Amino acid sequence: VPTLREVGELEAIRRLTAAWGEPAAARDTDPAGVRIGPGDDAAVLCPSPGCDLVATTDAFVENRHYLAEWFTPRELGARLAAACVSDIAAMGARPRWALHSLGVRPDHDVDALVELQRGIEVFVAGDGAVIVGGNIVAAGGLEWMSLTLLGEAGAGRAWTRSGARPGDWVAVTGWPGRAGAGLRLARSSGDEARRPGWQPLLDAWIRPQSRVSLARSLAATDAVHAAIDVSDGFAGDLMHLCKASGVGAELEAESLADPLLETAARTLGTSAEHLVFGPSDDYELVLAVDPAGREACEQVARDARIRLTFVGRFSGERAELVRRTPDGARQAFVMGGWDHFSAER
Numbered sequence: 001v002p003t004l005r006e007v008g009e010l011e012a013i014r015r016l017t018a019a020w021g022e023p024a025a026a027r028d029t030d031p032a033g034v035r036i037g038p039g040d041d042a043a044v045l046c047p048s049p050g051c052d053l054v055a056t057t058d059a060f061v062e063n064r065h066y067l068a069e070w071f072t073p074r075e076l077g078a079r080l081a082a083a084c085v086s087d088i089a090a091m092g093a094r095p096r097w098a099l100h101s102l103g104v105r106p107d108h109d110v111d112a113l114v115e116l117q118r119g120i121e122v123f124v125a126g127d128g129a130v131i132v133g134g135n136i137v138a139a140g141g142l143e144w145m146s147l148t149l150l151g152e153a154g155a156g157r158a159w160t161r162s163g164a165r166p167g168d169w170v171a172v173t174g175w176p177g178r179a180g181a182g183l184r185l186a187r188s189s190g191d192e193a194r195r196p197g198w199q200p201l202l203d204a205w206i207r208p209q210s211r212v213s214l215a216r217s218l219a220a221t222d223a224v225h226a227a228i229d230v231s232d233g234f235a236g237d238l239m240h241l242c243k244a245s246g247v248g249a250e251l252e253a254e255s256l257a258d259p260l261l262e263t264a265a266r267t268l269g270t271s272a273e274h275l276v277f278g279p280s281d282d283y284e285l286v287l288a289v290d291p292a293g294r295e296a297c298e299q300v301a302r303d304a305r306i307r308l309t310f311v312g313r314f315s316g317e318r319a320e321l322v323r324r325t326p327d328g329a330r331q332a333f334v335m336g337g338w339d340h341f342s343a344e345r
């Protein structure tokens, strides 16, 4: 297997860009909105008329953001893409152009790099986006990879974190907490975690799905007042949204009961609720939904076959997160940093 050192930088770049076809021929029109693609000093892009440009970037560092032995190179590329695509989805936008940078050791297998890039390419292509450039450098220590993603939203139409109003529904897509549980099981149980029953948790962690198409259909209902994606954990990200909007939230904790997380919690020696609300990069969406638009949003989610759970309401009590138990009692959630989470009262 040839390494980066053996083939050299130029040949590595040639292999990485081979899949992109003939470079640099200036075009008047291109369905992907690319006038000049990879191969020149910079890409030249053609944003759609009447659209705002939406930009995000993310980076993974070896050992810190991924456990290499749990990911194929292609899955790793896809997961980096998923992290950026999720930010674009949380703006109600669609991704269009990606740029990625790699810092890799000279002994890195070149075919694995091509696979990694293929993972990014295929994931962003699912929402119609293309890679328009990149950069590769030699790293002495830990390897890292970074992706910048540009997208578009109708002028002035992008969702933000700051539009939630008291009385809006708090809604969340998918099964929050599963990605974090998958990661914890992989860390604590090693190969034990590969048993079939845990597969949905490992999938949530290793292979998160794009929510762009759902987000755009939800945006078309005009019912979404604010949004954020779950990259830290459901409660933590909901709190970011609450603070940005100047509101609080009252949740019915039982609405997110997840039988799989109940079982995982026993293995991990924690509570299912901690898994649901605590640290977990699920790349799901948390939404503030206008009460009048709830049914329309439910219909959109049913059509997309994606779980959308209405877990409570935003309140006027600024930055206060409260859970309501089945017997009607109100308990405050208290949270500190990313990995500190506890319930009080």
Ligand SMILES: [Mg+2]
Binding pocket: 086, 087, 090, 228, 229, 231
């Ligand atoms: Mg985000």
